[in-house]
Amino acid sequence: MQDPHRFVNDLDAEAHEKLIARLESRARDPIFSKLLDKYLNALDLKPATDVLEIGCGTGVVLRSLVRKFKITGKAYGIDQCASFIDAATDLIEVERLSDRATFQVGDVHNIEFPDETFDVVIAHTLISHVTEPLKVLSEISRVLKKGGVAVIFDGDYTSLTYGYPDHSFGRKMDAALASCTFNNPLIMRDLPRLFGDFGLEMIDAWGDAVVEIGKGSYFKTFADTYVPYVRDAQLFAPQAVDIWQDEQRKAMEDGEFFAACNYYSYIVRQVE
């Protein structure tokens, strides 16, 4: 089982296109904007702020941030996947914001910026995918200026669940979706006890239940994108996975869909 975002550089161009489409369609979903706006509003940044988004994908979060706060400081997005960085560079150009942010390939375990460079670091649905979350926390702390803040936003993926009449198989599919999609599905519940080890003080934190009942949009594209990875992992007979997916599609058509997951936002300050 391989987290496609962790091992994105092992995937082919077609898989990259699908993941790019998923990141962009997720960003257009009102659920995504609501969760993003909530922490951006809490940050209330000055234009002269220096910002880094780690694991920026196609750059949706950084585009939103530089637009909202009219950022004039340094704004960088880094991601390990060159196709994602190319997409991010094109998309910010389309929005005529390319003078406000720069995207470059990089590994978040070894961020290529000097110590104490940024006022703000954002990790939006990154930490659940990385190989070594603790190394990433240490890098976040290192590149933050003293007093700078980081936002770590992600899901707690044992709470990821889809309605399915066969509860026993439904729970197995939920677990398979979490383990095939995320290297660290439970990391968000660990972070409050880990921040202090890296000179990071939690200054705000909250959770949001993302729930779709009747219609499916956010969880539709999630299933469309990641169920193929469950199928490839051969945990179940392929027909069982197909029946599960058909049932989800039918539930959406009939207005009987149910899916949910808890997401958490942590705002931490560099205190060392």
Ligand SMILES: C[S@@+](CC[C@H](N)C(=O)[O-])C[C@H]1O[C@@H](n2cnc3c(N)ncnc32)[C@H](O)[C@@H]1O
């Ligand atoms: C779910 S995507 C989130 C993208 C973006 N933050 C967003 O919310 O649209 C996770 C991203 O983390 C990136 N990533 C995972 N491990 C990484 C690493 N070690 N270094 C850099 N990027 C990494 C993946 O390439 C992918 O773009």
